[in-house]
Amino acid sequence: xxxxxxxxxxxxxxxxxxxxxxxxxxxxxxxxxxxxxxxxxxxxxxxxxxxxxxxxxxxxxxxxxxxxxxxxxxxxxxxxxxxxxxxxxxxxxxxxxxxxxxxxxxxxxxxxxxxxxxxxxxxxxxxxxxxxxxxxxxxxxxxxxxxxxxxxxxxxxxxxxxxxxxxxxxxxxxxxxxxxxxxxxxxxxxxxxxxxxxxxxxxxxxxxxxxxxxxxxxxxxxxxxxxxxxxxxxxxxxxxxxxxxxxxxxxxxxxxxxxxxxxxxxxxxxxxxxxxxxxxxxxxxxxxxxxxxxxxxxxxxxxxxxxxxxxxxxxxxxxxxxxxxxxxxxxxxxxxxxxxxxxxxxxxxxxxxxxxxxxxxxxxxxxxxxxxxxxxxxxxx
Numbered sequence: 001x002x003x004x005x006x007x008x009x010x011x012x013x014x015x016x017x018x019x020x021x022x023x024x025x026x027x028x029x030x031x032x033x034x035x036x037x038x039x040x041x042x043x044x045x046x047x048x049x050x051x052x053x054x055x056x057x058x059x060x061x062x063x064x065x066x067x068x069x070x071x072x073x074x075x076x077x078x079x080x081x082x083x084x085x086x087x088x089x090x091x092x093x094x095x096x097x098x099x100x101x102x103x104x105x106x107x108x109x110x111x112x113x114x115x116x117x118x119x120x121x122x123x124x125x126x127x128x129x130x131x132x133x134x135x136x137x138x139x140x141x142x143x144x145x146x147x148x149x150x151x152x153x154x155x156x157x158x159x160x161x162x163x164x165x166x167x168x169x170x171x172x173x174x175x176x177x178x179x180x181x182x183x184x185x186x187x188x189x190x191x192x193x194x195x196x197x198x199x200x201x202x203x204x205x206x207x208x209x210x211x212x213x214x215x216x217x218x219x220x221x222x223x224x225x226x227x228x229x230x231x232x233x234x235x236x237x238x239x240x241x242x243x244x245x246x247x248x249x250x251x252x253x254x255x256x257x258x259x260x261x262x263x264x265x266x267x268x269x270x271x272x273x274x275x276x277x278x279x280x281x282x283x284x285x286x287x288x289x290x291x292x293x294x295x296x297x298x299x300x301x302x303x304x305x306x307x308x309x310x311x312x313x314x315x316x317x318x319x320x321x322x323x324x325x326x327x328x329x330x331x332x333x334x335x336x337x338x339x340x341x342x343x344x345x346x347x348x349x350x351x352x353x354x355x356x357x358x359x360x361x362x363x364x365x366x367x368x369x370x371x372x373x374x375x376x377x378x379x380x381x
Contacts, residue, residue: 002183002243003251010152010258015181015251017243020142023052023094023180024059030138030177032092035061036085038105039096040069043144048185052096052142064088066108069097072275072282073104074161075118081108085137092138095176098197099148099282102141103156106174109137110156123155123170123359131171141176144185146236146249147197147283149204149257151179164276168359181254183246191237192284195332198233198249200283202226203267203290204256209308210301211263211363218262225255227312230324237332263363266293266355270376273354280341287334288341292379293364294322296372300365338381348377 004016012029014022027035035056043049044067053063066084069077085093085108095105111118113135120130141151150156155170189197205225208218228248235245270293271285294305298318306317314320335341352373355361361368 002247011175011177011179013152013179013181013254017182017184017247019180020052020182020185021055023055023140023142024061026140026178026180027056027061027092027094030092030140032138032140033061034064034088034090035092035094035140036064036066036088036090036108037094037096038066038069038081038108039101040071040098041067043067043097043101046188048144048188049096052094056094064090069100069104071100072159072166072279073100074159076161077104078107078111078118078158082112085112090137092140094140094142096142096144098143098145099150099157102143102148102150103158106139106141106150106176107156107158107169109139110169110171110174112137118158118169119160119167121169121171123168128171133171133173136171136173139174139176141179142185143181143250143253145189145193145197146186146246146253147200149201149253149255151176151181152254153257159276165354166272166276181250183243183250186246186250187241187243189240191240192333194237194240195334196281196283196287197253198229198236198283199287199332199334201249201253201256202229202233203283203286204260204264205229205252206290207265207267207363208256208259208262210297210304210365211265212300212365213263213363215262218259221255222259222262223308223311225252225259226308228252228255230312230328233328234331264360265364266296266361266368266373266376268360269355269358269364269368270380272358272360273351274338274343276354277347277351278341278343280343284334285338285341287329288336288338289376289380290325290329291322292376294325296376297365343381345381348374348381351377
């Protein structure tokens with residue numbers, strides 16, 4: 001039996017199999033009459049997207065679609081989306097898809113009414129207060145993967161097409177007004193996307209749990225999120241039509257994104273530059289770099305990881321947890337090294353610099369330096 005519930009944390013969430021049928025009602029609840037559905041190119045041609053557009057059309061909400069979205073969206077995609085939003089006189093966005101479609105959809109709703117460039121709203125200090133909050137369009141989020149958790153987040157990741165640096169754009173009103181979590185939408189995910197997004201959710205929970213900052217609420221959510229991934233990711237990889245396990249993975253993805261307000265760390269600090277420079281899948285990159293980062297952080301997190309292992313039913317403290325991660329990766333077909341994803345050594349110095357500037361770096365339990373970050377890249381490649 002697949003779980004079904006309505007939650008109000010951290011936003012209005014309608015969770016359960018078949019809840020996509022409530023898409024038009026969710027748009028009405030958010031105050032939309034002319035929504036623009038934003039998704040990526042790959043999803044645009046699939047039946048789940050056609051069905052979503054049919055539901056909007058049948059309710060008199062039109063069937064406007066924007067799908068010029070790269071796997072790592074950039075400001076050019078954003079500019080094109082804002083133009084489409086304004087040209088269609090839209091009053092809200094249905095952000096539909098994985099991390100790229102969700103992030104870009106949210107940023108289109110955010111930027112359509114702004115006059116300053118998007119980089120002025122990077123997640124630095126109180127830069128978000130520069131935005132005209134009254135001009136931000138409402139967002140309905142519909143995740144079709146179980147990984148990024150962007151459907152419950154107040155930020156969007158955007159790659160600068162010139163510098164290839166990933167920037168986090170933040171505003172409280174980037175949190176969707178209504179989120180529809182329907183695990184049936186994730187059934188058609190290719191196996192390796194299921195693996196990559198699932199490991200992304202695990203990385204969010206692991207890094208949030210390990211972060212040194214004080215946030216017991218996030219830490220508790222991260223702990224249960226890791227357990228859900230441990231129990232359910234192997235099940236959905238073995239049988240993609242297991243709706244109950246798909247639902248638990250969808251919960252874990254949202255939990256990871258809620259938890260990481262406590263902080264991320266070196267897994268993400270390394271993964272962001274690798275993804276920006278080599279265009280690798282974000283979640284899969286996280287999975288590859290995870291073991292060396294665990295070893296770097298061991299002196300600081302050993303006791304905490306031992307407690308997590310006990311909760312998750314893993315014997316052997318830190319060593320048992322580390323071995324579990326290695327076995328999980330091997331069982332799911334995750335590459336052991338970044339070299340297998342096409343990442344070379346020739347740009348280590350550049351990526352080290354990018355990693356140290358990444359906002360995630362500040363949440364790592366062991367302070368990142370040029371020396372240990374270079375060593376991490378060497379170990380991962």
